[in-house]
Amino acid sequence: MNPPQQTFLRDAMRTLRMTRESFALRLGCTKRALDTWLLPDESKEFRAMPEVARKFITEILANARGVAVSAAAAHHGLTQDETVPNKEFGVLSHLLSVDQFSRESADALCALADAMQPVARRRKTCRVLEGAVLANLFFEASTRTRLSFASAFNRLGGSVSDTTGFTYSSMAKGESIHDTSRTVSGYADVMVVRHPDQGSVRQFAAATNIPVINGGDGAGEHPTQALIDLYTVQQEFSRLGKLIDGAHIAIVGDLKYGRTTHSLIKLLSLYKRMRFSLVSPPSLEMPEEICHLIAQRGHNVDVSHSLSEAITEADVLYTTRIQKERFTGEAVPEFLSSYEINKKRVNELCRPDIVVLHPLPRDSRDGAFDLNTDLDGDSRLAIFRQTDNGVPIRMAIFATLLGVDGLVQRSLRDANWAVPLTLGPDDIIIEPVG
Structure with missing residues (x-):
């Protein structure tokens, strides 16, 4: 078909x-x-x-x-x-790091996500995972990641079992990661794990032969979020008539503990002639080993503490919140207001075709100085298109890991329920530029 x-x-x-x-x-x-x-x-x-x-x-x-x-x-x-073929990411493999991807395999996954869009947009239904069970093991707070993984699995016809927090897990009684992982393997066909300790998801994977997906491990990586971010950049650039090769990406905020930034910069470094502007408070800079890796791949990496100097010519502005919950002795940086992204700064400093992204959640409380809500409804702000893309990308991941990617097209059926043209009252219908 x-x-x-x-x-x-x-x-x-x-x-x-x-x-x-x-x-x-x-x-x-x-x-x-x-x-x-x-x-x-x-x-x-x-x-x-x-x-x-x-x-x-x-x-x-x-x-x-x-x-x-x-x-x-x-x-x-x-x-x-x-x-x-590259077997790093495929049937019954684990998805633990963006290091498993080449540019070609990342692009192939994005192409499969395109095929999933009619299902994600509720125009079609698909039952290729009917009878399969997902175990969502979240030992750390989550809204988007947990629910979008569940939605993706449900929309492919599977069912979901959830565990949230240590309190409701036998790990609170002293059970090891190995024993928990092996036990859950008897109940489910695939696991998604989020854990506050870096490297913990690899321990889950080592104890089982069913696929394990990293939903975020402490300050380590968040590979599926990076794939969503890449897919969103591809879509936005396609609309704007741009290519990722040669793009200028500004990443702003907490780059030390922001695991989404660690995964995203490594994934984007698979492209050619990239320029990365890394803007953060002095105590929250991108880990040196990641900067070194990106530079080794031949890209231009600028580390800065000044927002205005770094984002003027950027094609993408990727901003993150300050993750105070992960601080280990660091003082909260002074002058956080100088890192806030708001409409005034975007209008004054950025290109008119800038794409503004944020992995969410954004901290909207007074004094947080995160991504300001005054950009809501602005076509340059792509954060909700970004969150919407979590479903087709994660559908593509499940279909690949469980070997049903070739069955999706022939299994599509028309959906029977009414769906609004836009999902939010402030959403903008964006047509191609030009």
């Missing part, structure tokens, strides 16, 4: 690393025509592309992928017949 038109075209542009303008030029069509092909099929402006265009794109992709495989084989000293 052919993938939906929008999914097919986005995957093609991602594979060929082309903007809308260059892709339209390659196809010999107008950008306006391509924009109508890329719209969701429920849009009034949607147009079906000619079958000859799909065949032409299929031929282009086949040639491009053949060249990529040959180049990879030559690099590793293999013949084409000896090449094997």
Whole structure:
């Protein structure tokens, strides 16, 4: 079964690393025509592309992928017949770190998320995981991560069992991580684990053969959030006619304990010629080993304590809250107000096409000086498009780990319930730029 038109075209542009303008030029069509092909099929402006265009794109992709495989084989000293797929992230593997991903495998997961969008948007239903059970083991507070994992699994037809906090776990009685993990393996087909201790999720994974997904381990990593962030940047850049290669990413806030920033910068460093501006209070800088890794990969890394000097030319402004709950003796930095992202600063300092992201939750209390709510309703603020993307990305992760990714398209059925055009009263319907 052919993938939906929008999914097919986005995957093609991602594979060929082309903007809308260059892709339209390659196809010999107008950008306006391509924009109508890329719209969701429920849009009034949607147009079906000619079958000859799909065949032409299929031929282009086949040639491009053949060249990529040959180049990879030559690099590793293999013949084409000896090449094997990357098994770091696949059926019955664990998802513990973004280090498991290459650029190609991350892009492939994003392409699968595109295919999941009709289900995530409630236009279609899918039952490929009917009968499967997810164990959501959250030993630390969570709203978005826990609920979006549960929603993703439910929307694929599975069921979810939750444990939240140490109080309601046998670990409060002294049970080891090994024993907990092995026990839960008898009840569920996949585990999502969030734990306050860095490295703890790897201990869960070492005790079981069912897939374990890292939902956040202390100040370590949050790989699925980074994949959501990457997918959101891809979508926003596609709308704006930009490529990630060569982009300027400003990351602001608590970079020492902000595990989402650790995972995201490593994932974005898989792209080419990146510039990273890392802005934080002096005591909350990005760990030195991560900065060193990014620099080793050939990227430009600027460490700064001044917001105004770092974000002027940025394409993406990724801001995080100050995670005081993880402090181990550090004093709360003075002048936190100088790191607040608000409408006045964005208007005065940033490019007009800036994309503003935040992994949430944002701290809206007085004196927190986090991402200000005065940007709500502004098209540059993509935080709720970002949270919405948690469902299709996590659906794609489950489908890959449990080996049903090839069954999704043929299992889609129309949803029967009414769904609003936008999910929030302040949401903006964004059409392609240009």
